[in-house]
Every structure is written in structure tokens, then in C-alpha cells.
Amino acid sequence: MTYVCMKCGKEFNELPPDMTCTYCGYKIIMKKSPPIARKVKAE
Numbered sequence: 001m002t003y004v005c006m007k008c009g010k011e012f013n014e015l016p017p018d019m020t021c022t023y024c025g026y027k028i029i030m031k032k033s034p035p036i037a038r039k040v041k042a043e
């Protein structure tokens with residue numbers, strides 16, 4: 001799972017301690033969904 005800081009945009013492989021960005025100190029870290037290539041059949 002990848003997490004991304006909502007302020008500086010740095011990405012983390014794990015949720016930082018206290019959900020605080022270790023780069024800028026911002027406290028809103030969001031999960032970043034990995035790009036999933038979904039094939040949708042249109043029938």
C-alpha cells in the first residue's frame with residue numbers, strides 16, 4: 001500500500017508514525033490506490 005502526503009506529495013510505502021509526514025510535518029496522509037489496469041468487456 002502506498003500513502004501520499006496531501007501537502008507535499010511525498011509518498012510512503014508504510015503509514016508514517018502518527019500519520020504525520022516525515023518531510024513537511026503535515027498530518028493528512030492518504031492512501032494512494034495503485035493503478036489497476038482493469039479490462040472491461042463491452043458486450
Ligand SMILES: [Zn+2]
Pocket residue numbers: 005006007008009010021022023024025026
Ligand atoms: Zn508532506
